[in-house]
Amino acid sequence: MANSQVRLGILGLGTVGQALIALIDEQHGTILERTGIDLIVTKAAVRDVNKPREVDIAAGSLTADGMEVVESEYVDMVVELVGGIEPTKTYVERALELGKPVVTANKELLAAHGAELFTAAADGIETSLLFEAAVAGGIPLMRALEQSLRGEPLQRVMGIVNGTTNYILSQMSDHGASYADALAEADPTADVDGHDAAAKAAIIATVGFGGSVTSSQVAVEGISNITADDIGAARSMGYAIKLLAIVEHVGQPGDLEVAVRVHPAMVPLTHPLASVRDSFNAVFIEGGAVGELMLYGRGAGGRPTGSAVLGDVIEAAVGFVSGRAHARPSVAPAQVRPLADLRSAFYVEVKVTDQPGVLATVAGVFGSNNVSIKSMEQRGSDADARLLFITHEASEGDLAATLTKLAELEDVHDIGIPLRVIGH
Numbered sequence: 001m002a003n004s005q006v007r008l009g010i011l012g013l014g015t016v017g018q019a020l021i022a023l024i025d026e027q028h029g030t031i032l033e034r035t036g037i038d039l040i041v042t043k044a045a046v047r048d049v050n051k052p053r054e055v056d057i058a059a060g061s062l063t064a065d066g067m068e069v070v071e072s073e074y075v076d077m078v079v080e081l082v083g084g085i086e087p088t089k090t091y092v093e094r095a096l097e098l099g100k101p102v103v104t105a106n107k108e109l110l111a112a113h114g115a116e117l118f119t120a121a122a123d124g125i126e127t128s129l130l131f132e133a134a135v136a137g138g139i140p141l142m143r144a145l146e147q148s149l150r151g152e153p154l155q156r157v158m159g160i161v162n163g164t165t166n167y168i169l170s171q172m173s174d175h176g177a178s179y180a181d182a183l184a185e186a187d188p189t190a191d192v193d194g195h196d197a198a199a200k201a202a203i204i205a206t207v208g209f210g211g212s213v214t215s216s217q218v219a220v221e222g223i224s225n226i227t228a229d230d231i232g233a234a235r236s237m238g239y240a241i242k243l244l245a246i247v248e249h250v251g252q253p254g255d256l257e258v259a260v261r262v263h264p265a266m267v268p269l270t271h272p273l274a275s276v277r278d279s280f281n282a283v284f285i286e287g288g289a290v291g292e293l294m295l296y297g298r299g300a301g302g303r304p305t306g307s308a309v310l311g312d313v314i315e316a317a318v319g320f321v322s323g324r325a326h327a328r329p330s331v332a333p334a335q336v337r338p339l340a341d342l343r344s345a346f347y348v349e350v351k352v353t354d355q356p357g358v359l360a361t362v363a364g365v366f367g368s369n370n371v372s373i374k375s376m377e378q379r380g381s382d383a384d385a386r387l388l389f390i391t392h393e394a395s396e397g398d399l400a401a402t403l404t405k406l407a408e409l410e411d412v413h414d415i416g417i418p419l420r421v422i423g424h
């Protein structure tokens with residue numbers, strides 16, 4: 001096999017961009033031997049060309065103008081590692097228009113404009129647009145969904161896809177840290193509001209379930225209301241609290257109807273997702289034929305993410321030299337079922353007056369609002385008396401009506417934020 005040189009233009013030399021260059025240096029010989037592809041980095045764009053870098057890159061190859069990289073006659077393929085929506089969208093569109101394959105790790109861009117970019121890659125000179133690193137860093141999730149599970153009637157994909165929030169919840173659970181302490185110890189850009197996970201959920205929905213979903217269509221709740229007490233109570237009842245991105249097929253087989261949400265959930269300690277600790281990520285997949293499977297690993301970090309980017313670069317390079325693009329069909333918008341129309345089991349904590357009859361009254365309110373109780377425990381006494389309920393599956397509307405009625409009872413002093421229970 002004759003060797004073929006493929007010249008890369010890299011946009012962004014931050015955490016991932018620099019890790020990618022280091023990996024290309026380390027793996028160059030192996031890649032050449034196994035694929036015949038001679039990868040070289042000919043140009044790179046950064047915001048500040050004078051900033052010191054950990055990798056060697058010739059000063060003449062660096063520019064602050066991303067478009068110069070994209071349009072350079074010395075660049076065959078563009079690797080976008082800047083992040084954000086603009087100017088990256090303009091760069092990616094221009095590269096695709098020129099027929100240059102694009103590899104990106106940019107979740108914001110794909111979650112907002114994925115379907116348009118898929119179409120742009122398929123139009124004109126069909127070319128590859130690959131983004132393995134965008135959802136779960138080093139975990140090969142996109143290929144699993146898009147290729148290995150192409151024939152699978154996927155039912156649900158649930159992921160711990162934000163390492164920072166999982167780290168915070170693990171600190172609270174394993175070391176008794178308060179939310180404030182765990183937050184202070186974590187990266188201050190922690191995506192505790194759930195929006196990072198929501199962008200990833202939108203991409204999982206679009207790639208895995210066949211209809212496009214944007215991040216603005218994802219129902220999101222973050223973890224900032226979770227207390228160390230919630231985590232302790234959950235653990236003593238046999239659950240861990242995890243921030244989950246959940247995409248599920250709803251409606252009839254063959255319909256493009258999905259539910260896509262991100263929220264904290266109580267997961268049974270026996271469920272594989274409950275044992276995913278610290279900043280690790282994992283994605284649990286349920287299919288009609290394959291059953292259950294889980295992918296676990298590093299969802300972020302320079303080298304894990306760089307590894308996934310390099311895998312894409314090699315695939316796109318092999319396609320480029322053989323004139324074959326990574327084909328991806330255009331996707332129509334999915335129908336997204338609102339959270340309010342879903343059913344879940346719930347955990348509800350109710351602070352009550354500690355006297356006979358109160359439990360029966362409170363339980364009666366659940367029943368009269370169509371919410372059936374699976375288990376109940378009483379904790380504390382006197383001023384600290386609490387009833388902890390786990391319900392069977394109920395509609396979000398019925399649960400909301402239950403909470404409204406409970407709040408009107410004189411003997412109910414406070415109601416905790418309900419948590420959905422997932423994974424029985």
Ligand SMILES: NC(=O)c1ccc[n+]([C@@H]2O[C@H](COP(=O)([O-])OP(=O)(O)OC[C@H]3O[C@@H](n4cnc5c(N)ncnc54)[C@H](OP(=O)(O)O)[C@@H]3O)[C@@H](O)[C@H]2O)c1
Pocket residue numbers: 011012013014015016017045046047048049051064065066080081082083084087105106107108133134137299300301302305
């Ligand atoms: N870090 C991770 O663990 C991880 C994991 C998965 C996915 N990703 C994704 O990978 C992408 C890169 O992340 P990162 O962590 O490497 O980011 P980063 O460390 O902030 O690096 C961003 C790079 O882009 C450059 N840049 C910013 N604006 C630019 C512009 N207008 N034109 C040209 N270059 C520009 C910066 O230049 P200067 O260096 O001069 O400031 C920097 O080199 C993002 O989309 C991110 O979501 C990251």
